[in-house]
Amino acid sequence: KAGVTQTPRYLIKTRGQQVTLSCSPISGHRSVSWYQQTPGQGLQFLFEYFSETQRNKGNFPGRFSGRQFSNSRSEMNVSTLELGDSALYLCASSLNTNTEAFFGQGTRLTVV
């Protein structure tokens, strides 16, 4: 069974640009969550999707958005990038919203 796949693995963007990250969950999993990981703040919850609906949202500005498709694949978008958005963005896949979460390898975003 394939694990959680995140693309791309690495990304370099310029301030002010926007970026879209992709996550393909484990087959059969319907819940996808996104996290931002930085050395200073640790793992911070961005949002969670289940059956194409956003179920939970963390305390991030509206520049951070996401969506989930009917095949459970998810994308997150960050608009008007800031230097502080540089981080490892992690996607986690769960069977549903209250079972264990399995992470992908992450997308390392660097904003210059």
Place this chain on the structure above:
Amino acid sequence: GQQLNQSPQSMFIQEGEDVSMNCTSSSIFNTWLWYKQDPGEGPVLLIALYKAGELTSNGRLTAQFGITRKDSFLNISASIPSDVGIYFCAGRSLTGRRALTFGSGTRLQVQP
């Protein structure tokens, strides 16, 4: 909001020693998860706990869900060099925002 205190922040031990780390929460959780993260990779799920008092093992790893539902610990016995990494606890409650809340991590270094 929910807060998770994980300790110790870091440990430097000799190969063969046992290790213990723990997490305490300001609120009740119904799920505790323990992860290990290697540099540049996503966290890997080690153990999942769903019931107060539950004690679960995975090889040399043992974790327990505290009776109060506000704490959990992870023990690693007979440590080996490949145990090096950052260990995170994560908890989920059934009330309020149900997303996983992560501890700040325990960095483990093992001296061969």
